[in-house]
């Protein structure tokens with residue numbers, strides 16, 4: 001936003017990629033878009049110290065892979081993550097256990113180490129989003145008030161990174177699917193194959209869906225592109241309904257979010273056709 005207002009913006013990231021939890025190609029896609037918009041992205045760079053520079057300036061010393069240097073600017077936004085403030089609650093006095101980072105330990109029903117005491121939201125660790133906190137409330141309400149057996153196990157987590165264009169994410173990333181040793185395939189399509197993206201003159205980014213090799217069910221998706229959050233929600237709904245990937249892919253969508261008619265391969269099309277369309281299908285293909 002500030003870049004688009006005309007400010008010079010530099011992002012300093014200690015790790016080798018932005019969005020460290022995302023797949024490398026997704027993080028690179030986001031960084032490429034930011035760079036294209038004129039933002040300087042410094043990876044593997046540590047902040048060493050900041051000092052005031054006159055009345056309105058800041059000088060920040062950084063260590064980059066090329067050596068130390070100093071950045072100058074008018075403002076410094078520090079976003080280094082959030083920590084629970086449970087250290088101030090003396091939870092040990094009540095026997096409530098926390099993990100090494102201070103998050104309250106809960107079981108899958110969100111009950112703490114003390115029966116009858118529950119924890120919800122950011123303070124229990126895990127995905128830190130408003131909708132997850134609200135879902136935690138639903139789980140606890142059912143368990144506490146209705147004697148239910150609601151659990152957060154296997155909860156399908158989705159979120160949007162509000163870059164422009166957005167990154168919509170649901171379920172497993174490719175990295176997570178690999179870590180879990182799953183047998184999966186990856187379908188990938190650039191946004192420049194999406195008619196609506198072309199019509200809106202914003203065709204940067206790509207879609208990527210992780211598909212279970214045996215069942216054809218979707219395990220997760222990353223949609224970096226125009227309205228990526230909205231498109232991701234469609235995938236999220238399809239996943240909740242246990243819809244096979246091929247059903248979503250082949251449906252005759254009136255708004256054509258996925259691809260334009262002229263670039264549609266039929267159900268019987270060759271792998272070549274799909275490849276030509278940028279529907280890069282890895283492993284054994286998605287059909």
Ligand SMILES: Cc1cc2nc3c(=O)[nH]c(=O)nc-3n(C[C@H](O)[C@H](O)[C@H](O)COP(=O)(O)OP(=O)(O)OC[C@H]3O[C@@H](n4cnc5c(N)ncnc54)[C@H](O)[C@@H]3O)c2cc1C
Nearest residue numbers: 082085088089120121122123127128129130131132133162
């Ligand atoms: C900059 C930023 C942007 C975000 N953007 C998004 C987004 O776009 N989408 C999304 O889904 N999520 C977003 N989040 C995350 C989201 O805000 C949190 O996941 C959500 O607010 C968690 O809800 P919660 O009720 O668990 O905690 P909180 O909303 O943090 O509420 C905890 C409350 O407890 C109070 N409190 C703390 N300690 C004590 C104490 N000792 N005694 C009494 N009260 C206490 C706090 O003051 C606070 O009011 C964002 C977070 C940040 C910081």
